[in-house]
Amino acid sequence: MALSYMPGFGNDFETEAVAGALPQGQNSPQRCAYGLYAEQLSGSPFTAPRGQNERSWLYRMRPSVRHATQFREIEVPHWKTAPHIVRHGLPLAQFRWDPVPMPDEALTFVTGMRTMTTAGDVYTQTGMAAHVYLVTAPMVDDYFYNADGELLIVPETGALRLFTELGLMEIGAGDIAIIPRGMKFKVEPLGGPSRGYVCENYGAKFTLPERGPIGANCLANPRDFKTPVAAYEDKETPCRLTVKWCGAFHVTDIGHSPLDVIAWHGNYAPYKYDLRTFSPVGALLFDHPDPSIFTVLTAPSGEAGTANIDFVIFPERWMVAEHSFRPPWYHMNIMSEFMGLIYGRYDAKETGFVPGGMSLHNCMLPHGPDTEAFMKASTADLKPVKLSGTMAFMFETRYAQQLTEFAARLPTLQPDYAACWDGLDRNFDPARPEWNPA
Structure with missing residues (x-):
């Protein structure tokens, strides 16, 4: 699979699967080469500022109007959309789940x-949804696009081949992929079932965060984001196209594959990123910095510094701070945090939080290291130590995250999660300024 480097968000790319299919000097010639149709896919309003304007020109066998006729509504019962508030009966709490078991039935990326x-x-294009995907079967003649938002896909078990209108991408544990709003694609598991996480972003598209005083380098570097080269299906067989629109699902029957783009150019494209290329920064002397230093992508809101979504990771890194409590400190936060573990162990909760697992710490609910992590960090010999073989992440949003019925009734919900903080008892003694947990 060939991929082109993505030198920077907002820049244009061009690629063709057939030599000469891409027009030169204009976007929509009177007659496109090879009898193709010119079509623009826009991810932003036409009049968005140049730096935020998102669009790509596609040169395809048939225009998309041939793909979107005679829809009928269908049920996809476990895929929910905000606003979705259910009376699940669970009290306000911090939540944690073990992994969702892989099913025996045939399930595609959609089902x-x-x-x-x-x-x-x-409806107002704000907020997000956090999903788990379970894929045991390929989408052979089934295709999908999401009109409600872009999809951030985070595999945990197994690998996926994503065949989009603009080309092919393969991702596994440690990779992510973004499928833009409105882009048609299908998904195939590679080498067995695949499980992972999805963030569905209803708001402004993901982009790189500003680095501020960090400067020009580190965190996620633009050159490590890759877009696919043009690839297409020339398939004249009965196919189905499903569209998610305002939370409902609609399907139409078509007699051909909609992945028929021969060439394209623009800046509205799918892309993949290897999380292991993230270059973390951190404290070189003392104290534990805010987790925002681990932001890979951000989807901004209308308020500066307050994200619709931040995608944050906790990768391999050196811990060197002196005289400091090195794990994340206890805190309450205006943001709501949905967290998952891709592989390894998370240093603030080394037991009970396993790969494929999840936790939810909503707005202004306190959370932090469990008792075991607190004691370990409080008594550790503070030599430099490397956290190896670990990759956790957060989908963090300004909006409160509502549990679905599925999440509330999931058998892997840990009823005793809060017990991980048992033992964090009063240690205060005004006669002993130097506290020693030993």
Whole structure:
């Protein structure tokens, strides 16, 4: 699979699967080469500022108007959309789940989607949903696009081949992929079933965060994001196209594959990223910095510094701070945090939080290291130590995340999660300024 480097968000790319299919000097010639149709896919309003304007020109066998006729509504029962508030009966709490078991039944990327939380309002294009996907079967003649938002896909077990209108991408544990709003694609598991996480972003598209005083380098570097080269299906067989629009699902029958783009150019494209290329920064002397230093992508809101979504990771890194409590400190936060573990162990909760697992710490609910992690960090010999073989992440949003019925009734919900903080008892003694947990 060939991929082109993505030198920077907002820049244009061009690629063709057939030599000469891409027009030169203009976007929509009177007659496109090879009898193709010119079509623009826009991810932003036409009049968005140049730096935020998102569009790509596609040169395809048939225009998309041939793909979107005679829809009928269908049920995809486990994929939910905000606003979605259910009376599940669970009290306000911090939540944690063990992994969702892999099913025996045949499930595609669409039918195997299981929504855990929703936040915001799809009708006003704010907020997000956090899902788990369970894929055991390929989408052979089935295709999909999401009009409600872009999809951030985070595999945990197994690998996926994503065949989009603009080309092919393969991802596994440690990779992510973004499928833009409105882009047609299908998904195939590679080498066996695949499980992972999905963030469905209803708001402004993901982009790189500003680095501020960090400067020009580190965090996620633009050159490590890759877009696919042009690839297409020339298939004249009965196919189905499903569209998610305002939370409902609609399907239409077509007599051909919609992945018929021969060439394209523009800046509205799918892309993949290897999380292991993230270059973390951190404290070189003392104290534990805010987790925002681990932001890979951000989807901004209308308020500066307050994200619709931040995608944050906790990768391999050196811990060197002196005289410091090195794990994340205890805190309450205006943001709501849905967290998952891709592989390894998470240093703030080394037991009970396993790969494929999840936790939810909503707005202004306190959380932090469990008792075991607190004691370990409080008594550790503070030599430099490397956290190896670990990759956790957060979908963090300004909006409160509502549990779905599926999440509330999931058998892997840990009823005793809060017990991980048992033992964090009073240690205060005004006669002993130097506290020693030993």
